[in-house]
Amino acid sequence: MDLLRHLRHFVLVARELHFGRAAELLGMAQPPLSQSIQRLERELEVELFDRSRRQIRLTTAGELLLGEAEEFLAGEGRLRDLMRQVRAGALGVLRAGVPPDTPAVRLHALLDRLADRAPGLDVELHELTSGEQLRMLAERRLDVGLAHHPVEAEGLRFGAPVDVPLGVLLPRTSPLARGREVALAALAGLDLVTAARATAPGWHDHLLEVCRRQGFAPARVRPAHNPEFLFGLVLAGGAVAIEPATTARREPRIAWRPISDTPLVKRTSAVWPERSAHPAAPMFGQVAAEVLADAEPAVGAPTASTQRPWPVLFDAPG
Incomplete structure (x- = not known):
């Protein structure tokens, strides 16, 4: 027996106390409605309506059932709504990976906007390199990632990509810092400090290829995982x-100078499994793209929250 359907029929008849009006509201003929109520009475082994008079009345059993049935149907509605939210990705746990070089201000904005879009979603954030993210996505230990391109993997979907312009970091005391821009060829003979290849193999290879094509074949490629270590190597001299x-x-x-001879960008996008994806993965990708694409504060003009007691030294000279 379809208990939910019969209970819905019963509740409407109990409210109207008229089979004809209830049938009209349900968009069905009266005989099938009467049969539905009779099946429910047989199943429960009680009479729900007193039919001895011209206008039907609820029996004691019917009055008791009405309150319980209304509560039961309301709970069923809440359950369906809850499952709809789960399917839409608005509830549950989302295991997400972000690269270690994600700026704190971006991370803050990402979490804030996700909380606004899906207050019931628990975002379990992990700091992972692009390589680690791809491995964990393949092993189903991660639902969505934020990876640097190019990404060499199959069976994945990607969110909208965001390109961030790159420039050269060098000591402020370096002669190269006196100009407004730096050509890659001018870096010949210097070491290049960058993340280890294992963190994002595709991006690492692309960066070195562009540098060599533009006349900068690094004397050594020196891996750095921590920004402070990267700064230390650059400040020590002989490395950029x-x-x-x-x-x-x-x-x-540290000074930052745009690259003059070729535009070089770091492309980043959300990535998630093509099949059996978490319902919130596309929404995460959309929010991440919005956050990454937000305008940066102008170089040399930090916001109030980033003011320091020393002057800003990475702006271009006048």
């Missing part, structure tokens, strides 16, 4: 890094 302008904001003795 190629990073977004925001990276230089962390260290006042």
